[in-house]
Amino acid sequence: MARRWKSLWTFLSNNNVDPDKLNIIFRNIILHVEIEDMKNISQKNNFRQKIYTDNNFLNFLENKDRIKEIVAGLSINFENIDFKNSPQELAYFIYENSYYEINIYNLINIMEYFGNFNQVDFDHSNYFCVLNSECDYLIDHIKDYITTYIMDVYLLIDTNKNEDINSYLELLNNDDLDNEMIGHIINKVGTxxxxxxxxxxxxxxxxxxxxxxxxxxxxxxxxxxxxxxxxxxxxxxxxxxxxxxxxxxxxxxxxxxxxxxxxxxxxxxxxxEDDSYALILKSFPWWYNDLRLEEISHEKVKSLIMNNIIRPAVESFAKIRETHKNLLLTLIERQKSKYLEIIDNLNIDTEDLSNILNSNVIDDSMKNKFYQKILATELFDKNSIIKSLIRIKANNDSFEISDVILKKLLLNKNAEYLDKLKVFNKYYNILSQTDIPEFLNNLPAPYNEIARIDRRALIPITPVNEMFLENLQKLNFISSFKNEKSGFRIYHKLKN
Structure with a gap:
């Protein structure tokens, strides 16, 4: 009947035949129908499915050769075979001829029965586990159907994220995997x-x-x-x-x-991005004096300076001046000793010297060295330079300034008056009697009123002012001063 009626099983499975009767018919087909006829009646129905979903099918018949014939003839790939409870001969037949689906259950069953199985490796480094299972037939089969393995096993294990580096490289270099599949592997694995x-x-x-x-x-x-x-x-x-x-x-x-x-x-x-740029520069061992700085943004040039990528040289100094002048002080601050060595060859202008003198990075000792190196008289006509020098001298007596320049600073009307008073208190002897009126007149009120001998000027009570008046007394410019409630009252010598 099976030979003549190719739709036999399709008819029976679709017409509500009693399950027990259907199982008897199925068994008789397995026992007696020729393989070619069995192939024909298994088309477009669940006949093969009844075989490959039965994890105990290897025990269905005592005739092992018949089981082998059916499995091979119908190309059965078992969904979840129970090797441990199957005849050993048939178990090896299925394993060695790859009559099983590549899925998680079968891989575990095969490795446990035929080789080595490590649950931790299986869960976290699956391909490594396969390659070290000592199941050569399994390994060869997976390599032949690598894409199926990746899709139906590898990517389905949630914890499979720590692949061994060598087995991972083998997967990534597998020419049988397309880039899309490798992309899925890369997204999966954390290695x-x-x-x-x-x-x-x-x-x-x-x-x-x-x-x-x-x-x-x-x-x-x-x-x-x-x-x-x-x-x-x-x-x-x-x-x-x-x-x-x-x-x-x-x-x-x-x-x-x-x-x-x-x-x-x-x-x-x-x-x-600037943050990343500044970080990676820390790794660079070379410095340059010929970079095309005009092609590099302000913030990146600053990072180049801060990471010593720009060589302290005349050429780089000139290039910074030309392309990023507001970074010139940063350049000097970063390599101050080097630039001090070549300062005679640098083009330093008023703004540069003023910035050096006002720097919070360069100490007074180094500022003094820059100042001594430059000493261009015309620079000291600039208010910014004068203010900086008088401020430094007021707070640091070791900062060397010649008496000529110091006198010029004291007599300048634009310098901060408190700085001038502090310097005057230390170096009042460089001023002559005729210089004192000019010095006083260039101070703000009420100090400038001291120059008028017809008035009794009143200035605030402070330690600096007290010393200031004592020094004016020593110079015989005032006769005395008195501590009143509202301030120091100043007296001049009366004319005869």
């Missing part, structure tokens, strides 16, 4: 690639970098350049501040000449 040069496919290198799945090393970034990966991939990677932070702690050796061009390219990459 980072230590050496990007071990990845054969440039597209895979790109995917790994985009997914932030490479170790933060300069070797890996140089590998991206050598593989000619889109520069935007590198930029986006560096713009992750955590990546830049880790890279900043790895110093590139100045003996590694293969990095020189790469470092220069990075210096000119304006798309790198």
């Amino acid at each position: 980072k690639i230590q050496n990007l040069n071990e990845i054969n496919n440039n597209e895979v290198s790109k995917l790994l970098t985009i997914s932030n799945k490479i170790e933060e090393t300069w070797e890996n970034l140089l590998s991206l350049k050598n593989k000619k990966i889109d520069t935007n991939v590198l930029i986006n990677y560096l713009n992750d501040v955590e990546n830049a932070e880790k890279l900043s702690k790895i110093r590139i050796s100045n003996s590694m000449s293969e990095y020189k061009n790469f470092v220069l390219e990075l210096i000119y990459l304006e798309a790198i």
